[in-house]
Amino acid sequence: MQPLLKVENVTKRFHQVVANDSVSFEVMPGEIHCLLGENGAGKSTIAECIYGFYKPDKGSISVNGEVLDLDSPAEAIRHGIGMVHQHFVLVTSMTVLENIVIGTDAATAILNLQSATDRIKAICARYEVEIDLNSKVWQLTVGQQQWVEILKALFLGARLLIMDEPTAVLTPQESRRLFKIFREMTGDGMSIILISHKLDEVMQSDRVTVLRKGKRVGTVVTRDSSKSELTNLMVGRDVNLNLVRERSDVGLPMLVVSGLHAANDFGTDKLNGVDLTLNRGEIVGIAGVAGNGQKELFETLMGVRRATSGRVMLADQDITNKTPREVQQAGIGHVPDDRFAEGLIPDFDIQSNLVLGVHRDQPFARRGFLKFGQIRSFAKQAMDEFAIQAPSAQTICRTLSGGNAQKVIVAREFAQASRVILANQPSRGLDVGVIEYMHKRLFEKRKEGFAILIASEELDELLALSDRILVLFKGQIVGEFSHGAVDLERVGLLMAGHFDDAPNPNADRSL
Amino acid sequence: MGIVVEKRLTPSTSWQVASIILALLASGLVSALLLKSAGADLGTAFGALWDGAFGGWRASWKTLVKATPLILTGVAVAVAFRARIWNIGAEGQLFMGAIMSYWVYTLVGTLPPIILIPILFIAGFVGGGLYGGLAGWLKARFQVSEILTTVMLNYVATYFLSFLLIGPWRNPDSFFQQSPPIDRAARLPNLIGGTKLHLGFLVAILAVAVIYVLISRTSLGYEIRAMGMNAKAARFKGINVERTAVIVMLISGGVAGLAGVTEVFGVQGKLKPDISVGFGFTGIIIAVLALLNPIAIIFVAILFGGFVNGGIKLQVATGVPSTLTDAIQAIILLFFLTAAVLARYKFRLGTKDE
Missing domain, CATH: 3.40.50.300 (P-loop containing nucleotide triphosphate hydrolases)
Structure with a gap:
């Protein structure tokens, strides 16, 4: 059988950072293929290359044996590639129907909504999805909104659907239902690329390609693998x-x-x-x-x-x-969910962020003046204790990775609470x-x-x-x-x- | 292939310097075109500009006198902008500082200068501070945009001054709307003999030093910066941003109020409607060009002071209209602002996201 999608030696650089380093994998028709990797391993980048959002620096991407040179997602869609992003791209004040047909042929000049409606209804019936096409998107639950995104891709004729972290926002039941429908889709010959780090759902795929630091470390048949093997591949050690x-x-x-x-x-x-x-x-x-x-x-x-x-x-x-x-x-100490918006002053350096909240108190201030010596030595100690990786205590927090930023917040809150x-x-x-x-x-x-x-x-x-x-x-x-x-x-x-x-x-x- | 614009993670120093030079050249070029179109001889024009600004001892101290209120309004605006409070009202706060200090002068003007002059500065600070604080309080208490209140309070201050000079404080012996002259003894002493560089210049430098220390070394300054960079996180970590906003506006207005004192008691020797010719607004330009850095404000303000004096000389020498120097100031601002943005981006040939 010929693969539906063939990714060969794709390399993608952002400035000096190599996001994808000669990555290759194949997706067969009717397959759920999972891309597994930690943050920054290059999962999303390779997906965006397939979807035409990025252009690879090297390597090729082919669909049904035809090499694609995509300049935009619009061209990817024309080749039957659809993508549902983790953060939905919907106009919440418009109806489901409008969101699906927006930007398609059905929405040009004279709206030909009747045939569009019929087609969407047929898709819904096929996968037993109940959704009112005339309700506004903001009225829908998150799970239903995800369906609008999927319907949009299917309406545009996607044969290959890329799902970026689809279950992050769903209840266990909703995700189970989603996977059941994925199976029905693959039964119809469609293929799905699933980007995920949740091992439970990764185990429901057919094959898994594991990425680490931009490189492919292996592609395994899910049936023959295990959660611990996959984690080990993903992290490079036992976790x-x-x-x-x-x-x-x-x-x-x-x-x-x-x-x-x-x-x-x-x-x-x-x-x-x-x-x-x-x-x-x-x-x-x-x-x-x-x-x-x-x-x-x-x-x-x-x-x-x-x-x-x-x-x-x-x-x-x-x-x-x-x-x-x-x-x-x-x-009481508090670690908010939005690190850079609520937990940190991103333009402050690490040491200033570490004393946020006690910047008026002994020993970090006396008589209204900051004691920089005390602040610096406290910061050094906290950075050691929490293994915060940064060039120095004067590093601006904006440049930190999510993990290090979170460590700064946790170090601060643990010290204060x-x-x-x-x-x-x-x-x-x-x-x-x-x-x-x-x-x-x-x-x-x-x-x-x-x-x-x-x-x-x-x-x-x-x-x-x-x-x-x-x-x-x-x-x-x-x-x-x-x-x-x-x-x-x-x-x-x-x-x-x-x-x-x-x-x-x-x-x-x-x- | 095309030109790709990318944001730099960290501003590049060499590019910052280059962009300043580029901005100077570009504004010089466009200003030259403007002068040329007005029929001026470029050599004469730029020569006169330089002569008026820094050409010799006399021109130089005169420039420092002009720079004095600009340093004060510039640093006043910078304090507020650091906290992301858009104080557009330094002009009104300057007037209120002038009014308050003149009022105190009418009450205790016979005190010996060594006591009186500090009192005048305190009065100016209080006058401008309370006026700025009013806008700060409206923002903190009712979430009224400080941009609107400070702009409108500028008008209130201007017309209040007019009212005082038409009514109760008018000099009956003068044809103009102005107060009687202030006693020699109550005026700001000159710093150097043979010049009119008055004590106000020293006060302005001192104000910069105090504000610099306040912002960079104190807990309050830490809160001002934290609030300006991320008010939400600041609030989450217990900083009372409402109270800080009021304090910031008290300080900002107070410093602007000092400029009212320097103009009334150091330059004019009386209270007049035109003690400020837009110093409060020029202060905004200066603060922004100096990237809100108090020390840099001194130099930018001196540059602008020189520009005002040089501009006068330029008009006399070439006969171009006075609005032209305003236009040139605006051109400089636009190029510098553009340059400041450019320094934060990177340009190169190629395709996106390479």
């Missing part, structure tokens, strides 16, 4: 993300949240009565689809967002609606090695008696870390599981808002 959980003596309640309500910046209620308790020496994980109030919960606890009602008690101290400075001085650590998506976008390191540090803090709250979209991470898992849905805690008694199936259903004990038969269908 253990399931660290041995030492027993920790869970102590008295440290942070008690009751009936907490808060709204987002647009006045929409995002927390609708959150109750939770963090005990000393305990890690509590919050599971939930993005946008169910995680951000608002952390911000309200930190005093950055106003609680409209409810109470937050730290030991016996009421800290509801205290200022961020008061909350931090009470001993004395009782509680709140971390929202602490390992998002980080390499496995850094994640492993972060987990180790969190366990240390747990052992020291800290009460720790972590929200993550990676259920595996929560399973590995948490003594208890709480499910957050529409601003309420709708489920609680202790470590060792976690029913992943239930967690997934609760994340999607199905509270009945019996699994909702429609759950799978309602994307």
Whole structure:
């Protein structure tokens, strides 16, 4: 059988950085081919080369034996290549139908929507997708929005679909359903390139090409491989993300949240009565689809967002609606989910960022003047302790990698906090090695008696870390599981808002 | 193939220097074309410009006198801009500083100069500071854009001064709208005999030094910079950005207010509607050209002071209209701003993302 797509010795440079170094692989018709690699391994770059967004410096890309010289995604689409990006490219104020036909022949001069509608409906029927073509995109769930993207690619006649981290935003049920449909598509002779770092879904592909530092380290048949082999290929060494959980003596309640309500910046209620308790020496994980109030919960606890009602008690101290400075001085550290926008001053150097929040306090300031000697020696020590890789403490944080930036934030918060650590998506976008390191540090803090709250979209991470898992849905805690008694199936259903004990038969269908 | 523009990760020093030279050449060239089109002889024109600005001792100290209020308004604007607060109201704050210091003079003007003059500067700082602080408070309390309030408060200050000079403070013996002359003893002493370079110049340099230390060495300065670079992260880490905004506007307005004192008590010797000819606005240009660096502001302000004086000489020598020197100033600004952006980008032949 002739391969549908053939990538041969593709090299792509950005300035001095080699993003892809002579990468080759083939995708057969009807195959789900996974590209696996850490951040910066070159997965997205090679995908964007295939999609015509980048032009390779060397090497060739051919479809059905014909060598392509793509100048734009529009040409890639003409050759039957479609791509769904991790961040959707949709006009949210327009309808599903409009989003699908926009920029296509159906939308030229005179709108020929009827035949377009018929074709889209046929595609939906084929894959049993229920979606109202006339609803506006902003009204849809994230899972449905992803379908708009996929429908758009299919409508444009894609035979090869590139999916960039498709399940990052989905519940386990939604991702399972997505993979079922992927299988139906490949049954029809389509091929799918799946970019992912989640081993569970990587295992559902037919073959895996592993990239490391821009180079292909191997292509394996998934059936003959294992998760540990793939991790080893990806990282270049053995990694253990399931660290041995030492027993920790869970102590008295440290942070008690009751009936907490808060709204987002647009006045929409995002927390609708959150109750939770963090005990000393305990890690509590919050599971939930993005946008169910995680951000608002952390911000309200930190005093950055106003609680409209409810109470937050730290030991016996009421800290509801205290200022961020008061909350931090009470001993709470916070690792926000958006490192460069909320966690750091990107144009400050590392040492200045490390004292953000204590820049008025001894020993870093005296009588209103900064003590640069103290700041520098503290920074050196923190950089050693957290293995922050940078030329010096005066390196501007903007130039740091995500992992090193996160280490700066964590080093700062660990130094400033004395009782509680709140971390929202602490390992998002980080390499496995850094994640492993972060987990180790969190366990240390747990052992020291800290009460720790972590929200993550990676259920595996929560399973590995948490003594208890709480499910957050529409601003309420709708489920609680202790470590060792976690029913992943239930967690997934609760994340999607199905509270009945019996699994909702429609759950799978309602994307 | 084509010309590719890419952002540099770190600004290149050699390119920054090159871009400044390029900007100088380009603005010189375009200014020359403009002068030529106005019928001026270029040699005479540029010669007169240089003579008026730095040609000799007399021209030089006169330039320093002109630079004095510009240093103050420039550094006033820079403090606010560092915090990303767009204070366009240095002009109004200057007027309020002048009004406040003159008012205090009318109350305690008979004190010995050694006591009176510091009091006048304090009054000027308070006048301008409270006026700037008002805009800061409106921003902090009601989220009113400081751009709007400071611009509008400029008009209020201008017309308030007019009112005072038509009404209560008018010199009955004068045909012009101006106050009676200020006692010799209350005027700012000259620094060097035989010149009119007054104490205000020293105060301006001192203000720069204080602001420089404030911004780079103190916790408050740290907060001002943090807020200007990422207000959200600053807020998350406990910096009270609302309060800091008010403080910044108090300081910024206060420094601009000092310029009112130097003009009334150092140059004019009376309160007049034209104690400032747009110093507050020129201060914005100077602050931006100096990349908000207080030390650099001194040099840019002196350059602009020289430009004002040289411009006068240029008009006299060549007979070109006075608006032409304004145009040349604007041309310089545009080229320098372009150059500042260029230094942050890289240009080369090739294809994208190579």
